[in-house]
Amino acid sequence: MKLNRFRKGVGYAVIIFSSLIMILPFLTTLFNSLKTYAQYTAFPPKWFPSPIQWSNYSEVWKLGAFEQYTINSVIVTVLSVCGALISCSMVAFAFARLRFPFKNTLFMIVLGTMMIPPVVLIIPQFVIFKSLYMLDTLTPLWIIEWLAQPFGIFLMRQAFLMIPKDYEESAKLDGCNPFQIYWKIFLPMCKPTFATLAVFTFMTKWNEILSPAIFLTSKENFTLPIGILSMAGQWSGNEQYMVAAALMSLIPILLVFLFAEKYFVQGTNSSGIK
Amino acid sequence: MKSQYKKWGALLLAITLLSALLISGCSTKGKGGGDVELKLGFYSSAQSDEKMQELIAKFQEKHPNIKIKTESSPYNQFFQKLDTQIAAESAPDVWLSDGVLVPKYAERGVLKDLTEWIQRDLKADDYYGLEFNKDAAGKYWGVPQGIQIAVLYYNKDMFDEAQIEYPTEAWNWDDLKAAAEKLTKDANGKYAIDPSFDKNKISQYGLTFFSITEGWMTVLKSYGGGVLNETLDQSIIDSPENKAALDWIVDGMQRELLPTPSDLKSFQSNMAPFPSKAAAMRIGIYARTIDANAAGLNYDVTLLPKGPEGKRFSPVIANSWVINKKAEGAVGEAAWEWVKFWATEDEVQKEWASLGEAVPVKKSVANSEQFLSGSPANKQAFLDSFEFAGTLDVNAVWSEWVGKFNDSINRAFEGEVSVEQAMKQADQEVQKVLDEFYKK
Numbered sequence: 001m002k003l004n005r006f007r008k009g010v011g012y013a014v015i016i017f018s019s020l021i022m023i024l025p026f027l028t029t030l031f032n033s034l035k036t037y038a039q040y041t042a043f044p045p046k047w048f049p050s051p052i053q054w055s056n057y058s059e060v061w062k063l064g065a066f067e068q069y070t071i072n073s074v075i076v077t078v079l080s081v082c083g084a085l086i087s088c089s090m091v092a093f094a095f096a097r098l099r100f101p102f103k104n105t106l107f108m109i110v111l112g113t114m115m116i117p118p119v120v121l122i123i124p125q126f127v128i129f130k131s132l133y134m135l136d137t138l139t140p141l142w143i144i145e146w147l148a149q150p151f152g153i154f155l156m157r158q159a160f161l162m163i164p165k166d167y168e169e170s171a172k173l174d175g176c177n178p179f180q181i182y183w184k185i186f187l188p189m190c191k192p193t194f195a196t197l198a199v200f201t202f203m204t205k206w207n208e209i210l211s212p213a214i215f216l217t218s219k220e221n222f223t224l225p226i227g228i229l230s231m232a233g234q235w236s237g238n239e240q241y242m243v244a245a246a247l248m249s250l251i252p253i254l255l256v257f258l259f260a261e262k263y264f265v266q267g268t269n270s271s272g273i274k
Numbered sequence: 275m276k277s278q279y280k281k282w283g284a285l286l287l288a289i290t291l292l293s294a295l296l297i298s299g300c301s302t303k304g305k306g307g308g309d310v311e312l313k314l315g316f317y318s319s320a321q322s323d324e325k326m327q328e329l330i331a332k333f334q335e336k337h338p339n340i341k342i343k344t345e346s347s348p349y350n351q352f353f354q355k356l357d358t359q360i361a362a363e364s365a366p367d368v369w370l371s372d373g374v375l376v377p378k379y380a381e382r383g384v385l386k387d388l389t390e391w392i393q394r395d396l397k398a399d400d401y402y403g404l405e406f407n408k409d410a411a412g413k414y415w416g417v418p419q420g421i422q423i424a425v426l427y428y429n430k431d432m433f434d435e436a437q438i439e440y441p442t443e444a445w446n447w448d449d450l451k452a453a454a455e456k457l458t459k460d461a462n463g464k465y466a467i468d469p470s471f472d473k474n475k476i477s478q479y480g481l482t483f484f485s486i487t488e489g490w491m492t493v494l495k496s497y498g499g500g501v502l503n504e505t506l507d508q509s510i511i512d513s514p515e516n517k518a519a520l521d522w523i524v525d526g527m528q529r530e531l532l533p534t535p536s537d538l539k540s541f542q543s544n545m546a547p548f549p550s551k552a553a554a555m556r557i558g559i560y561a562r563t564i565d566a567n568a569a570g571l572n573y574d575v576t577l578l579p580k581g582p583e584g585k586r587f588s589p590v591i592a593n594s595w596v597i598n599k600k601a602e603g604a605v606g607e608a609a610w611e612w613v614k615f616w617a618t619e620d621e622v623q624k625e626w627a628s629l630g631e632a633v634p635v636k637k638s639v640a641n642s643e644q645f646l647s648g649s650p651a652n653k654q655a656f657l658d659s660f661e662f663a664g665t666l667d668v669n670a671v672w673s674e675w676v677g678k679f680n681d682s683i684n685r686a687f688e689g690e691v692s693v694e695q696a697m698k699q700a701d702q703e704v705q706k707v708l709d710e711f712y713k714k
Contacts, residue, residue: 043552213351229348233319235561
């Protein structure tokens with residue numbers, strides 16, 4: 001009994017200690033966002049802002065069209081998440097369950113494309129989107145996710161492979177075609193993986209810098225990360241404003257995490273086959 | 275019932291997406307009769323972007339037949355994108371280039387030769403720094419948009435506290451070091467001249483020192499050295515002048531009068547020591563007045579110190595408007611109108627100068643009360659420095675060789691290798707970079 005309590009105590013201590021370490025950079029960011037420029041650059045660095053410069057936050061809204069940037073980011077992210085979920089799961093289902101020639105070779109090729117760094121792809125993509133007259137629109141940013149990206153395919157395929165064959169067979173007996181199996185059996189059973197893919201896509205798209213920087217040219221089409229970066233010039237930093245803006249742009253990610261948390265906790269599908 | 279809704283929902287979504295795709299695909303640009311569309315690219319901060327838009331509006335008033343389409347990005351992303359655009363042959367017709375990158379584009383055949391137009395429309399005597407975009411063959415590749423030129427910044431409060439005289443125009447680098455000894459302070463408040471001074475706990479540096487412009491290039495050149503020869507394709511690193519200059523720097527860093535590159539890591543940025551009152555002096559370009567003023571420093575500026583032979587050098591970065599080689603005919607003319615508008619119109623020059631980012635290109639505006647007033651008091655020093663100003667040995671592979679030079683020389687700054695060894699290594703590495711591009 002006593003030993004148990006002691007163990008628990010040590011466990012808590014370790015958890016509290018490590019969470020303190022994890023939260024420290026976040027706190028630093030929070031404090032930095034409330035400093036004046038002089039306090040921000042002070043040497044040796046000071047922890048707490050004094051006086052607290054709340055106006056940094058209002059200044060951010062004056063310095064750029066942040067409403068517009070946020071709307072653009074939301075459009076891109078939401079469409080991307082939808083696209084990734086639909087396209088990746090369909091392709092993954094095919095790779096996991098259907099039979100067709102060169103299946104494994106094709107899957108290897110798909111996985112292989114994960115090795116190509118995005119910087120290498122950006123020029124061909126630029127040329128393609130240019131000839132489709134899609135430059136300086138939000139389309140190239142989300143349309144790519146509708147074409148099934150390799151990571152999502154891989155993730156969903158692994159999840160589908162975990163589902164026992166018996167489900168599929170009983171569904172077939174009941175007269176389901178492959179699409180119905182995919183739509184009615186596989187999708188509902190892989191909710192946690194869907195949540196993972198959704199959160200992952202959301203975060204990547206929300207924080208993406210390279211593609212928006214290359215594809216977008218007019219201010220009114222900027223997404224949040226580019227909007228935040230464009231606060232700094234070649235010579236002037238405006239760092240404390242950028243920190244404040246970056247913190248605000250974190251809020252949606254936190255919300256998504258809170259929303260998706262229950263799916264993570266739920267874990268892999270509780271199997272009904274005995 | 276429920277699953278039916280789901281199906282319809284999915285179908286609806288698909289249709290919406292498809293139509294969105296088609297609409298965005300179909301929106302091509304229309305062309306009016308006789309009008310010219312000019313694609314103007316620039317990088318900007320939030321503040322400068324607003325000013326740029328104002329100036330563009332003014333330009334459109336004067337040239338109603340030219341329709342400007344702007345392409346702006348944050349500084350780093352701008353050049354990343356530009357390289358992509360050049361590869362895809364869709365670069366802007368006219369763009370703002372960092373001064374150090376003009377030869378990169380010029381020597382790769384992307385830029386229009388502006389020599390004729392400049393000679394026809396711009397009186398060289400009226401402007402600062404037209405020659406900074408001139409290559410070894412005498413061709414001009416750009417017109418400066420604003421000029422960065424370096425002077426010596428000093429924090430008056432720190433000099434007063436240490437009870438020493440402010441820097442003067444008569445100083446050489448040894449005078450500066452003597453003053454730095456009296457201005458470098460440890461955590462116990464002991465100055466570097468004190469025997470009990472602890473150089474492991476610096477709270478204030480005499481002079482902050484960073485990389486090329488606000489670091490080694492300035493010292494090397496005033497000692498009579500430098501990195502590249504006159505045609506900018508051979509390394510001249512291994513010279514006695516450079517050795518003397520580097521010895522001066524390394525000695526200062528070993529005694530912690532100047533921060534080493536790794537010392538700078540404890541600051542928010544490499545530029546931070548001076549505005550955060552952790553350094554009494556800095557070699558600083560004009561744009562550094564923004565941070566110094568924002569931090570509310572009591573500071574002033576003067577000419578950079580002389581080398582041992584009395585030579586002075588002030589590094590220059592002239593961000594410039596450059597024109598795409600592919601902009602021909604009416605578009606090319608329109609692009610030149612924009613460049614001319616920027617350089618010649620007093621109003622434009624004044625408006626841009628009011629941001630405080632750069633020294634105006636037009637001499638009459640730079641010498642006006644409006645520019646010279648305000649903080650720092652001795653702004654005249656920036657203008658006087660043009661007499662001995664020069665670029666940073668800028669050529670087509672500038673970023674590459676600067677990287678190699680820093681890699682080698684920083685090891686000497688950190689005390690890992692001797693100055694001779696670092697110079698030998700830098701010489702070889704830099705020459706290799708040069709040969710890869712220039713030796714065909």
